[in-house]
Structures are given as C-alpha cells and as structure tokens.
Amino acid sequence: MDRSIRVKTIDLVIFSLFIAVFKIRLIPQVIQQITKIFLLLFVVLFLNKKIKFKCYMNFIFLMSLFMIVSSVFGYVDGTTKLINIANSILYVICINCIWLVCKYCKEKNCLQLLIRDLFYIDSIYCVLSLISMFVFGHSANGTEIMYIFGSKFMTSYYFIFWITLFRIRNQEKIDNNGIYKFYYFLLVILVLYICKWLYCTTAMVATLFLFIEQFIPKRLKVILFNRASIITSVLLAGMIPICINTVLANKNVQHIIVDILHKSSNITGRKVVFVNLIGNVIKKRPWFGYGYGNSAVHQLINENIDNAQNGLMEQIVNYGVIGGILFCIMIFMSMPSAYKGNKQNALYTALYVMIICSIVEISYNFIFYFIIILIANFNDNSNRVYGNKI
Numbered sequence: 001m002d003r004s005i006r007v008k009t010i011d012l013v014i015f016s017l018f019i020a021v022f023k024i025r026l027i028p029q030v031i032q033q034i035t036k037i038f039l040l041l042f043v044v045l046f047l048n049k050k051i052k053f054k055c056y057m058n059f060i061f062l063m064s065l066f067m068i069v070s071s072v073f074g075y076v077d078g079t080t081k082l083i084n085i086a087n088s089i090l091y092v093i094c095i096n097c098i099w100l101v102c103k104y105c106k107e108k109n110c111l112q113l114l115i116r117d118l119f120y121i122d123s124i125y126c127v128l129s130l131i132s133m134f135v136f137g138h139s140a141n142g143t144e145i146m147y148i149f150g151s152k153f154m155t156s157y158y159f160i161f162w163i164t165l166f167r168i169r170n171q172e173k174i175d176n177n178g179i180y181k182f183y184y185f186l187l188v189i190l191v192l193y194i195c196k197w198l199y200c201t202t203a204m205v206a207t208l209f210l211f212i213e214q215f216i217p218k219r220l221k222v223i224l225f226n227r228a229s230i231i232t233s234v235l236l237a238g239m240i241p242i243c244i245n246t247v248l249a250n251k252n253v254q255h256i257i258v259d260i261l262h263k264s265s266n267i268t269g270r271k272v273v274f275v276n277l278i279g280n281v282i283k284k285r286p287w288f289g290y291g292y293g294n295s296a297v298h299q300l301i302n303e304n305i306d307n308a309q310n311g312l313m314e315q316i317v318n319y320g321v322i323g324g325i326l327f328c329i330m331i332f333m334s335m336p337s338a339y340k341g342n343k344q345n346a347l348y349t350a351l352y353v354m355i356i357c358s359i360v361e362i363s364y365n366f367i368f369y370f371i372i373i374l375i376a377n378f379n380d381n382s383n384r385v386y387g388n389k390i
Helices: 002-021 029-050 059-076 082-107 111-136 152-169 171-176 178-197 201-215 218-224 227-239 244-249 251-260 270-284 296-300 311-334 342-357 366-378
Strands: none
Touching (some): 002 029, 002 082, 002 111, 029 082, 059 082, 059 311, 059 366, 082 111, 082 366, 111 178, 111 366, 152 171, 152 178, 152 201, 152 342, 171 178, 178 201, 201 342, 218 342, 227 311, 227 342, 244 251, 244 270, 270 311, 311 342, 311 366, 342 366
C-alpha cells in the first residue's frame, strides 16, 4: 500500500515539474507565472521531505547559483531588470528540481517510472502542439507564430525529446527486433517532416543524426560518446560565431546553406550578430555577463534579434566567461568517463542533436538540462531504467 501511494505521488510530482518548466504560452503571462510558482511549490515541498541535504550539493547547483549572482550584478549595473532576478531564481529552482526529482527516482529504483511519465506528458505536449500547428499555421519567421507551448524551435525540441524517450523505453526491442527498428525510423521521419513543416531547418538537419547514429560503428561511438568528445563538440559549436566569416567563405558551406537548405548566405541575419557579438556585446561585460533576461543583443547589435543565436555564446552573454566555463564544467562532470554501451545511446544521440542545434539556435534549454541530468543519473550503467515497468 505504501509503495502504491508513493508511486502516485511521484507521478504527480513529475507531471507538475514538467508543466511548471514548459509553460502554456497561449495563456496570459501572469497566469503562467502563478501556475509555475504553485506547481514548483508542490514539487519543492515533496522534495524537502524526501531528499537529503547532500543531494543539493552538486555542480549543477553551483553553476545555476551563478546565474542568480550574474543577474544581481547585471541589475546593479543596469543591464537587467529587478523582475529578471526573480525570474532567474525561478529558472534556477526549475533546473535543480529536475536534478533532485531524477536523483530521487534513481535512489528509489524507479527510473523506469520517471521515463514513462516523461514520455506520457511529453506525448500530450506533442499532440497539443500538433493541434496548435494546424490552428495557427506556419511561418519561416521563427518569432512570428507562438504555438501552445512555445515557438517553432521549442516545438521541434518537444518532438525530439519525445522520440528520445520512446527509444529509451524500447531500446532492447529496437536493437533486436526489425519491426521496432522500422517503427523507430518511421518516427524519425515523422519528426523530420514536422521540423520541415515548421521551417525549423536546423532541427531538421540535427534530427538526421537520430537516423545516422543507428549505422555508426560501436568503435566510433566509443569516441563520440566520450565526455572529452562531447565537451569538445560544445566548444566547437560555440566557436562558430568567432570564425563565421571564414566558415561562410567556404564554397561547400555556401552550397549547403543556399542550394540545399535554401537559406540566405548570411544564415537568416545571424551573420550580423555573430560578427559583432564579441566586440560589441561580450567585450563590454566579459566576466559576469548581462544577467538573466537581458536585451544586450537587441540593444547593441540588431533590434530585430533578441539573443546571441548560438547556445554557448548565449550563456556567455548572459552569465559571462565565468558562467560559460561553469556551464562547460557542468556538462563535463555530468558525463561518465567512458562510453558504457547501447543502453545510453538514446540520451547521447539526443545530446548531440541539441549541440548541433546550438550552432545557430538557443538549444541549451530545459530539454537540454533534462538530457544532461538523465545522463548524469544513468551513468552507473544501471539496469533499473530498463527493468520491469512500474
């Protein structure tokens, strides 16, 4: 009886956390925030009774705490608003609640339940997103249409996360059963089509990695899914703005962007941001950044663009070089020291998809943190997530 009650409670906690983190964007912002606060309060009260204090002390907590520090400095210097400090606190609470809920499920041997619940709630998000897509249509302009749970970019990430969760739940069947592998490929094609329909070219290209990964030899996966390779990929993706002129001068790159992807040679206005990012923005506040929710890129570079258009550079703009370093260390510390077999393929593949997207998008979002934190809690190669379903 006690087990049954506990499972029902953790179900509610997982659902509440997901809804708090991924807000319903079509309702008034005040209601969004009130709902978020109440749901987070429920999650925090549950965790306060269940989690030991030592679980709070981790590198994700230290990294996220610096976000608040940076925002306070930004407010003092006038680069961000007081409300953004409050929002940064909520942001940090969300990240740490994700960590603590995953940690709790690991300690209680119910990681399978966590994956199941995330799959169910994300499935609901995807279905409602599809409905809103048909209602509101689509546009090549990423900020022109807001779907029920976010922009076209965020909507694409829900589907990428959904197919990742599907694969985790059915990993052994996909590896050993041709029919399930066929189903998986059909789902990848579905997600590719959705990204194409949304005009989300970056997510579409990155999603191809979900298909390609199935044919990568294990020896190469040992290299790709090593934490040194992952952090190197994060750094290389973040360096694109620094060497953008050299990259775009390459004829092969121009051919891919213009002739294959049918995008403008300035990558939809991002070149202007990338060229001016270091000198006009980061250089003015290099160490602590401008704080959470700032409008530095909008004010100093381009009034039509609100962010750095690159995942790692956005971290540096917001939280400075120190914040960027802490972010990279957090990723590095979350990874196991070596590749541990097929059971983690889905999470590592999704991580690479988000890294690829980060080249020209802000993909280091809550879904990215879910992936990182899931990897951190599965890094002991435990079979608990693949055991009997709860």
